[in-house]
Amino acid sequence: DDDDGNGGFHATQKRRNGESEGPQQQQQQRRQQHQLSTTLEELEDARRRREAALPKMAAYTLLGEYEATTLRAYVRSEYPRRGLRLVKQRESLTLCETYPRELVVPSAISDLELKKVAAYRSKGRLPVVIWSSPDPENGATISRSAQPKPGVQNKRSSDDERYLDELRRLCAARRLVIVDARSKVATQGNRVMGMGTELTRYYEGVELVYGNIANIHAARDALASVQAICRAGGAPAVSSSSAVSSFFDNGSAAAASAERGDSSFHASSSASHKSYSSSNAEGSTWLAKLDGTTWLKQVHTILQSAVRTVELVHYERTAVLVHCSDGWDRTAQIAVLALVMLEPSMRTIDGFLSVVQKEWVDFGHKFNDRCGHRDDTAADQKSPIFLLFLDCMANMLRQFPTQFEFTSHLLLALMDQLFACRFGTFLENCDKQRHLKAVHDKTAPFWWLVADDKDAFLNPNYLPPEPTIGPTPTPIIPSLSPKNVRFFEEYFMRFDPTVMPPRPVVTFY
Numbered sequence: 036d037d038d039d040g041n042g043g044f045h046a047t048q049k050r051r052n053g054e055s056e057g058p059q060q061q062q063q064q065r066r067q068q069h070q071l072s073t074t075l076e077e078l079e080d081a082r083r084r085r086e087a088a089l090p091k092m093a094a095y096t097l098l099g100e101y102e103a104t105t106l107r108a109y110v111r112s113e114y115p116r117r118g119l120r121l122v123k124q125r126e127s128l129t130l131c132e133t134y135p136r137e138l139v140v141p142s143a144i145s146d147l148e149l150k151k152v153a154a155y156r157s158k159g160r161l162p163v164v165i166w167s168s169p170d171p172e173n174g175a176t177i178s179r180s181a182q183p184k185p186g187v188q189n190k191r192s193s194d195d196e197r198y199l200d201e202l203r204r205l206c207a208a209r210r211l212v213i214v215d216a217r218s219k220v221a222t223q224g225n226r227v228m229g230m231g232t233e234l235t236r237y238y239e240g241v242e243l244v245y246g247n248i249a250n251i252h253a254a255r256d257a258l259a260s261v262q263a264i265c266r267a268g269g270a271p272a273v274s275s276s277s278a279v280s281s282f283f284d285n286g287s288a289a290a291a292s293a294e295r296g297d298s299s300f301h302a303s304s305s306a307s308h309k310s311y312s313s314s315n316a317e318g319s320t321w322l323a324k325l326d327g328t329t330w331l332k333q334v335h336t337i338l339q340s341a342v343r344t345v346e347l348v349h350y351e352r353t354a355v356l357v358h359c360s361d362g363w364d365r366t367a368q369i370a371v372l373a374l375v376m377l378e379p380s381m382r383t384i385d386g387f388l389s390v391v392q393k394e395w396v397d398f399g400h401k402f403n404d405r406c407g408h409r410d411d412t413a414a415d416q417k418s419p420i421f422l423l424f425l426d427c428m429a430n431m432l433r434q435f436p437t438q439f440e441f442t443s444h445l446l447l448a449l450m451d452q453l454f455a456c457r458f459g460t461f462l463e464n465c466d467k468q469r470h471l472k473a474v475h476d477k478t479a480p481f482w483w484l485v486a487d488d489k490d491a492f493l494n495p496n497y498l499p500p501e502p503t504i505g506p507t508p509t510p511i512i513p514s515l516s517p518k519n520v521r522f523f524e525e526y527f528m529r530f531d532p533t534v535m536p537p538r539p540v541v542t543f544y
Contacts, residue, residue: 095388095389095392095482097135097136097137097393097397098121098137100389100390100393101121101137101139103380104165104166104167104374104378105119105139105164105165105166105167105176106119106121106139106167107167107169109171110167113142118141118142118205119139119140119141119142119164119167119176119205120139120140120141120142121137121138121139122137122138122139122140122146122149123136123137123138124136124137124138128146128149128150130149130150130153130159130161131153131158131159131160131161132159132465132467133158133159133160133363133398133399133464133465133467134159134160134163134398134399134465135397135398135399135466136466138163139163139164139165140161140162140163140164140198141164141198141201141202141205143201144197144198144201148194148197148198149161151192151194151195152192152194152195152198155183155184155192155194155195156180156181156182156183156184156195157181157182157183157184157230157360157361157362158181158361158362159181160180160181160361160362160363161180161198162178162179162180162198162199162202162356162358163178163179163180164176164177164178164202165177165178165179165370165374165393165394165398166348166373166374166377166378167205168206168348168349168352168507169506169507169508170505170506170507171506172207173206173207173348173349173352173507174205174206174207174352175205175206175207175208175347175348175349175352175353175354175355176202176205176206176348176354176355177344177348177354177355177356177357177370177373177374178202178354178355178356178357179356179357179358179362179366179367179370179394179398180356180357180358180362180366181358181359181360181361181362181363181366182215182222182225182230182231182232182358182359182360182361182362183195183230183231183232183233184229184230184231185226185230185231185232185233185234186226186228186229186230186231187226187227187229189234191234191237196237196238196239199211199233199238199241199356200238200239200240202354202356203239203240203241203354205354206348206352206353206354207352208351208352208353208354209240210240210241210242210351210353210354211238211240211241211242211353211354211355211356212241212242212243212244212347212353212354212355212356213232213233213235213241213242213243213244213355213356213357213358214244214246214340214343214344214347214355214356214357214358214369215232215243215244215245215246215358215359216246216248216340216357216358216359216365216366216368216369217232217245217246217247217248217250217359217360217365218245218247219245221250222245225360230360244343246336246337246339246340246343246365246369247336248333248336248337248340248359248365248368248369249329249333249336250360251364251405251416251418251420252415252418253329253333254333254418254419254420254423255417255418255419257328257329257330257333258330258419258422260327260328260329260330261325261328261330261527264321264324264325264328265527265528265531325522330426330522331517331520331521331522333423334423334426334427334430334520335515335517335520337365337368337369337372337423337424337427338372338427338430338513338515338520339515340357340369341368341369341372341373341376341427342376342512342513342515344357344369344370344373345373345376345377345510345512346512348373348377349377349507349510357369357370357373363398363399363400363401364400364401364405364418364420365420367394367395367398367400367420367424368420368423368424368427370394371390371391371394371395371424372424372427372428372431374390374394375387375390375428375431376431376510376511376512376513377508377510378390378508379438379500379508382438382439382440383440383441384440384441384445384485384489384492384493387439387441387445388482388485391449392460392482395421395424396460396461396466397466399464399465399466400420400421400464401416401464401465402421402453402461402462402463402464403462403463403464404416404417404464405417405418405419405420405421406421406453406454406461408456408462421449421450421453422450422526425446425449425450425523425526426523426526428446429443429446429521429523429525429526430513430519430520430521430523431511431513432446433521434513434514434519435511435513436494436496437494437496437497437498438497438498438511439494439497440493440494440497440499441492441493441494442492442493442494443525443526444491444492444541444543445485445492446525446526447525447526447529447541447542447543448484448485448492448543449481450526451542451543451544452481452484452543452544455544457484458478458479458480458481458483458484459474459475459477459478459479459480460480460481460482461481462474462478484543525541529541529542
């Protein structure tokens with residue numbers, strides 16, 4: 036009985052102690068949960084701050100770009116009957132080594148037909164869609180490719196003809212215009228080498244226009260002439276090998292000398308001033324010499340082709356195919372400028388960097404060859420293709436001062452780092468080469484430079500686009516009047532001490 040009584044007593048005590056300790060334990064648990072919750076919130080806030088500090092380019096994917104500007108919802112809804120589809124190059128479907136792995140093509144074209152179309156195009160660079168209209172009533176697309184291979188024998192490809200016909204049928208106008216960046220004379224010369232341009236009489240509803248954009252050799256000579264008048268002030272040497280060599284091989288050595296204030300640079304500037312004064316006395320002006328370089332003419336023809344592309348897809352609701360010879364130089368110039376005119380999102384810093392990454396880097400512009408990044412690069416392969424594009428962009432920034440989130444400083448940074456080779460973004464000739472050499476694993480991307488000092492590139496006059504009525508925003512169309520196509524002074528003359536009024540030297544090395 037005593038044991039039972041004592042047991043009952045201790046049990047009662049335990050219950051009483053439990054009743055008295057319960058609230059304390061619950062309070063302690065609540066404090067621990069609160070501390071844990073606070074810690075988790077702090078960690079989440081820290082994560083959000085870290086992600087906010089990252090550039091949006093850190094999340095760039097080619098697939099994401101396709102979804103935003105090409106594989107729009109109405110296009111995907113028509114698959115597989117019509118519309119577009121995404122194909123991935125793989126071991127069993129290798130189409131083009133200089134293209135990215137993912138490509139957008141008409142959904143009605145089979146994989147076997149894609150191989151045949153690629154075989155009919157130079158370097159296997161078949162037509163691929165890079166943009167589609169956001170308006171389902173329009174349906175126009177922009178595609179890019181290399182030249183076909185009809186040759187002097189006028190060889191045909193029924194698969195290529197059907198491929199372009201599918202692109203034509205997607206748009207409201209049931210019409211496709213091929214913007215060949217070259218001149219008609221140049222295409223005839225390529226026919227002798229087994230290439231050429233489309234034989235439009237065999238393509239239903241297809242028209243052909245020529246952009247008359249100069250080739251890489253003419254661009255290189257024009258740059259040499261520009262450098263001659265900027266540095267010496269005398270008569271430009273049209274094919275000055277020394278000027279070309281200093282631009283491609285020495286990178287920004289002359290610019291660095293000017294920034295340091297080297298006496299040799301200022302001495303040459305003084306000599307240039309005397310030479311310039313002397314030439315003026317003879318009646319020859321600097322502007323006349325600049326015109327004689329044909330540099331501004333080349334800028335004008337590139338802008339003209341881009342404007343024509345925009346007018347076709349937006350106002351005439353017509354599909355467009357852009358190509359030059361191999362589709363990695365003049366094609367990229369026209370395509371990116373057209374996209375910037377069409378899409379307000381590509382006039383932001385992140386949007387512009389994304390379209391440069393997609394159309395220039397991913398689609399295989401030959402940065403190594405055109406910029407001379409390797410010692411064994413052939414001299415006749417070097418050409419300022421990317422600089423010409425940036426000069427066109429500088430003209431657009433000047434004509435539309437409130438439409439772009441960035442200033443010309445971003446263009447200067449691109450050019451400075453293009454030759455500094457500090458980042459892996461502009462190394463090698465195509466994505467496959469970068470992948471084989473693990474460039475992305477061993478180097479940082481250029482976009483990190485922008486992210487670290489984004490304020491240096493922001494345009495204080497930028498006005499974000501207002502919501503538009505309807506699915507399609509109005510494109511910006513630059514003036515092509517010769518008086519409105521200006522010289523890229525911010526780049527070519529930023530180290531010239533004779534420029535008035537004096538301006539601070541801006542570099543991004």
